[in-house]
Amino acid sequence: MHALDVLHQRVSSPKLTEPAPTDVQRDAIYRAALRAADHGLMQPWRFLVIEDEGLDRLGDLFVQAMLKDTPDTPEPDQQSLRAKPRRAPLILVAIAACRQNPKVPHVEQLISAGAAVQNMLNAAFAQGVGAFWRTGAMTYHPVVKEGLGVGELEQIVGFLYLGTPAKPPQPPKSVNPETFFHPWPGQ
Numbered sequence: 001m002h003a004l005d006v007l008h009q010r011v012s013s014p015k016l017t018e019p020a021p022t023d024v025q026r027d028a029i030y031r032a033a034l035r036a037a038d039h040g041l042m043q044p045w046r047f048l049v050i051e052d053e054g055l056d057r058l059g060d061l062f063v064q065a066m067l068k069d070t071p072d073t074p075e076p077d078q079q080s081l082r083a084k085p086r087r088a089p090l091i092l093v094a095i096a097a098c099r100q101n102p103k104v105p106h107v108e109q110l111i112s113a114g115a116a117v118q119n120m121l122n123a124a125f126a127q128g129v130g131a132f133w134r135t136g137a138m139t140y141h142p143v144v145k146e147g148l149g150v151g152e153l154e155q156i157v158g159f160l161y162l163g164t165p166a167k168p169p170q171p172p173k174s175v176n177p178e179t180f181f182h183p184w185p186g187q
């Protein structure tokens with residue numbers, strides 16, 4: 001696919017199935033992440049690769065977090081949360097690995113880590129791999145952060161679900177750039 005077609009046509013795939021991306025596809029996705037814009041070349045990111053039983057361990061961690069807040073959560077709600085990571089055969093947890101730097105504020109490092117995820121969405125789409133960037137309450141929960149080994153200055157920027165699209169991606173709605181791009185100073 002032409003690079004601009006990927007950028008203009010990329011859409012997420014909310015429903016994902018097996019198989020997970022191949023090693024070759026993963027490598028291309030990982031390399032795309034590492035080319036995100038990066039002030040000071042700090043490489044302020046790291047990624048956890050979770051699949052197979054790891055997905056169930058992640059589900060258990062989510063339930064542990066939920067029970068800490070709401071110990072009397074009904075079993076069906078626990079089961080539903082536990083099953084969430086199984087919505088894809090592969091999850092990458094994107095972590096902004098921020099460090100103190102007098103020239104590169106924390107927010108810029110966070111943005112870079114987000115750009116790395118966007119690059120991975122594009123690299124996945126370019127190869128026909130389905131992808132969906134998810135966050136939600138679990139992303140920010142201290143039990144989840146501790147269970148995943150996320151440090152004090154670090155932050156989870158998303159769970160990137162990857163797999164095979166359950167149905168062919170539909171082209172995105174077209175948006176007129178003039179809605180969002182305005183000359184300055186105006187007339």
Ligand SMILES: Cc1cc2nc3c(=O)[nH]c(=O)nc-3n(C[C@H](O)[C@H](O)[C@H](O)COP(=O)(O)O)c2cc1C
Pocket residue numbers: 010011012013132133134135136157158172
């Ligand atoms: C940081 C971030 C977190 C997101 N978290 C969720 C989420 O938890 N659940 C969800 O349905 N969509 C979430 N989204 C949006 C989807 O990933 C997706 O971008 C959106 O559904 C639009 O679809 P498209 O990518 O095909 O345009 C998130 C997007 C971003 C950038």
